[in-house]
Amino acid sequence: MCLAIPGKVVEVFQDRGLRMARVDFGGTVKKACLEQLPAAGLGDYVLVHVGFALSVVDPAEAERTYRFLEELGQLDEIRMPEGPA
């Protein structure tokens, strides 16, 4: 929970009034809430922390950060399975 992780928005959808996204973190796709980042849309790279997108980030930097976090072994928690939407 300490680190925010960048990922790519691959789908935007509504979940009973909440604007949500599916975000691809290097192959692991997880849901994230876009309510705090209305500007984010399909194809954007966003920084996600505890299930919320916080900022739109530069794609190349997102990729590098992701690799860096992978080196540090910090990506385990996003690889945990999650329940249905």
Place this chain on the structure above:
Amino acid sequence: MKYLDEYRDGRVAAKILSEIGRVTTRPWTLMEVCGGQTHSIVKHGVDRMLPSQIELVHGPGCPVCVTPLEQIDKAHAIARRPAVLFTSFGDMLRVPGSHTDLLRLKSEGADVRIVYAPLDAVRLAQEYPDREVVFFAIGFETTAPANALAVTRAKELGVRNFSMLVSQVLVPPAIPPSCSPPVIGYRASSVRGTSVR
């Protein structure tokens, strides 16, 4: 927004180092408050670049480590209740209380589940309407909005079996006034709306 290049500019680093050397006129002991900082400092050799008068002490780390023992014991007492489905960030599972930890309680039969986001706990509450789903809401100010939104969401959805054990802590009050403006990391700044540059 970029957020790596700004921190990897050798010229800027050299300038900052030179300035640190200039203003270091007596011994200082500094403590990092985040394990990520400790990792970066050691990995990139920042500790060896600083003037010898500056000693770095590796501090408590993430909010998991500064959660009061009393709150952890409360979490364990709640998680033990048969009607409870206890949810927590994964980082908290091995943190010892006075007698046990969440992982051990889970192995003894308590229903303890790891969630990545507070909204996942709300979803569990919807899936298990006959259980009381409790989320251990720990964290610095960065997790507070996510936790608060989960509460709002539960209310909107009419979910009555969701509650939180709250242990939120603030970073700036722990930083001495002499360090103004407070040094707050990138993520915290994103949440607080503070500029880092």
